[in-house]
Amino acid sequence: MDKSQSKKIAIIHTSFVSVEHLKTLFSEIIPEAEISHIVDDSLLKEVMENGGITPGIIRRMSNYAQQAETMGVDAIFNQCSSVGEAADIASQGVSPPMVKVDQAMAEKAVKMGKRIAVVATVASTMAPSCRLVERAAEKAGKTVEIVPALVDGALDILMKEQNRSEHNRLVKEKIESLEHDVDVFVLAQGSMVVLLNELKHIKKPVLSSPRLGVESLRDVLALPKLDSL
Numbered sequence: 738m739d740k741s742q743s744k745k746i747a748i749i750h751t752s753f754v755s756v757e758h759l760k761t762l763f764s765e766i767i768p769e770a771e772i773s774h775i776v777d778d779s780l781l782k783e784v785m786e787n788g789g790i791t792p793g794i795i796r797r798m799s800n801y802a803q804q805a806e807t808m809g810v811d812a813i814f815n816q817c818s819s820v821g822e823a824a825d826i827a828s829q830g831v832s833p834p835m836v837k838v839d840q841a842m843a844e845k846a847v848k849m850g851k852r853i854a855v856v857a858t859v860a861s862t863m864a865p866s867c868r869l870v871e872r873a874a875e876k877a878g879k880t881v882e883i884v885p886a887l888v889d890g891a892l893d894i895l896m897k898e899q900n901r902s903e904h905n906r907l908v909k910e911k912i913e914s915l916e917h918d919v920d921v922f923v924l925a926q927g928s929m930v931v932l933l934n935e936l937k938h939i940k941k942p943v944l945s946s947p948r949l950g951v952e953s954l955r956d957v958l959a960l961p962k963l964d965s966l
Contacts, residue, residue, distance in 0.1 A: 747805035850920025
């Protein structure tokens with residue numbers, strides 16, 4: 738592999754749950770990248786307790802982005818949808834581009850349908866995820882109808898109780914109940930990627946953010962297509 742194409746990327750996580758999955762995705766999609774991980778699992782807890790981002794979250798996210806810049810990274814990847822709007826603010830204070838894990842997913846959803854279900858397992862993620870899709874639609878010049886689909890408490894079942902089967906069952910039931918009413922499903926949190934294999938019977942498109950986000954970061958870095966390396 739051409740060493741001149743090597744890039745440094747920092748990933749900001751709000752949970753250790755995402756680290757291994759993103760390591761796997763980056764090794765597949767941007768194998769020439771050198772990855773550093775910044776993990777602060779207090780961020781998600783604070784978002785959930787306050788129903789949204791706080792000034793403290795914005796300050797910490799800005800500090801992490803600035804720290805990443807001092808590491809000489811070529812890009813910063815924000816892993817968590819719940820702090821996406823804090824990442825937007827943090828990105829204004831640094832030079833490297835900051836790519837949000839769910840931006841590409843929102844843009845793809847807008848292209849695929851007008852009635853979009855935003856599925857989330859924690860209430861604090863719902864509003865910013867809906868706003869993300871709304872902004873993507875505005876940018877694309879499209880009118881969409883967003884259907885919020887909250888499976889409240891399912892994230893706690895996954896993270897605190899480590900009960901993945903019950904988490905998956907609850908989310909799957911919600912999606913099945915809406916299948917005939919929407920054009921496309923958006924899984925608002927990266928942690929929901931574990932569901933994809935259990936949703937193959939759903940006839941409508943179901944979009945998950947991590948793979949799309951990492952693919953979009955490769956494009957942002959202007960790296961050649963993998964098949965051309």
